[in-house]
Amino acid sequence: MDTSGIRIERRFDVELVKVTKRYGSTVAVDGISLRIPPASYCCLLGPSGCGKTSTLRMIAGHEVISDGDVLIHDVNVTDLPPVQRGTAMMFQSYALFPHLSCLDNVAFSLKARGIPKPARHAKAREYLALVRMEKFAERLPAQLSGGQQQRVALARSLITEPRVLLLDEPLSALDPFLRGRVREELKRLQRELGITFIHVTHGQDEAMALADLMVVMEDGHIRQAGPPREVFERPVSAFVARFIGGHNILRGPDGPIAVRADRCRLGVAGEGPHVLGRVAAVEYQGTSVRVAVSVGEGEDASVLVSDEAFYADPVQPGDAATLIWTERDAHALAEVD
The missing domain is CATH 2.40.50.100 (RNA polymerase II/Efflux pump adaptor protein, barrel-sandwich hybrid domain)
Incomplete structure (x- = not known):
């Protein structure tokens, strides 16, 4: 709100302003700028080594930005640690705790915040239900399929109520049939939650099926960004x-x-x-x-x-x-x- 009480709508959920990442003399991301509208599903797409994962990790705060700025909900978060950015990141490996049940895996971040067990379990059950895994609450990760583990990891990321969810090739470990089904679930969740998802992939079909905004990268540069149909119908380069x-x-x-x-x-x-x-x-x-x-x-x-x-x-x-x-x-x- 401003001082007159009129609500000010944010322009973008995420904005990158001339962001660069250097590893020594190697430039992984070279001065890219990107604006992601509110409640968008954005896919960063490109071949290995194009800079898409480095870009995602800079948004998350897991990589230090060499130059440029990252804004989330119109706030400059460039110098903030990950926990203060309002983001959650879902990794390719899922990284579930093998000795904890699905329920306790999802509730883990709430336990770290000191939230009492009944309250954190109640909320964890809500998020397991959101990803349709409530029946498996007491199972260990080893008792789940790859797709079920992926859903638990997703619930664990979402329970922190992030402003932006970051996904690093979340479907790459799944077989083609399961990949298609989980892809549908991701799109459903993004629409229901109304938050921005930023999803790194090297799969063209995956990006076109999911994205509102498809960002094609090469050699640390953004070569084209736009709705999937626009990119497919009118590619700017060979x-x-x-x-x-x-x-x-x-x-x-x-x-x-x-x-x-x-x-x-x-x-x-x-x-x-x-x-x-x-x-x-x-x-x-x-x-x-x-x-x-x-x-x-x-x-x-x-x-x-x-x-x-x-x-x-x-x-x-x-x-x-x-x-x-x-x-x-x-x-x-x-x-x-």
Whole structure:
């Protein structure tokens, strides 16, 4: 509130202002700036070594910032210790105490604060219920599946009522089927709690499924940030187009262009913009078939076609192929690798 009693809405839950992290002579994060709106699900995405985990740890206060500032709820927290930032961090390993029950694992931070046992257990049961683990309150971590351990770790992070929850590749240890189910739970929880989640991942599909704001990083820089559909539809560079996948980088009359693989087809010259090549591989993917096409020395592209269309006119590795697209589906790239 200001002195007139009018509520002032915060502009961003998290803001990074020219943040840099150096490890000796190595620059891991190089002067990045980012604004995360209130109650957002933000995914930091990029290859290994791009700086995404260092960025997350600087937000948490687990890494000292070399230059720049971090603001949380419009308060500069750059010099504050982790416990004073209003954040909680969920680590990739989960780090549950093996000798404690699920209930006591979740309640542990409340015990450290001196909260009496009945009160901390009551609150821990509420958070176990939130992640649908209340029936397992008395079990030890070794008696749980990987997905169940992940939910307990999530409840333990949330019981501190953080303003921002930080997640460091939380799904990487799960099998693909379970990963999809837990992903749905994370999105549900974020919406119900109404707080910002910042989630580090190297999985493009994971980021696109979860994020309101997808941040693609490379070599310590943010290369593109925006809603997933915007990033996928209009990648700014060849790196972004290649990393998020599903795009062909082709040579146009005015420079490189990106064309989605599902917007390309196999045809004949004269039907539109095209390149000549040869089928390199065919991959059956259930509802679709991916046809990889070599279009030049060291260059390749692909076409995604429905299984019905492919088997109506199949091709084999080694066949000549003409890759066709339409001008409206081609997107010019601002830079070249």
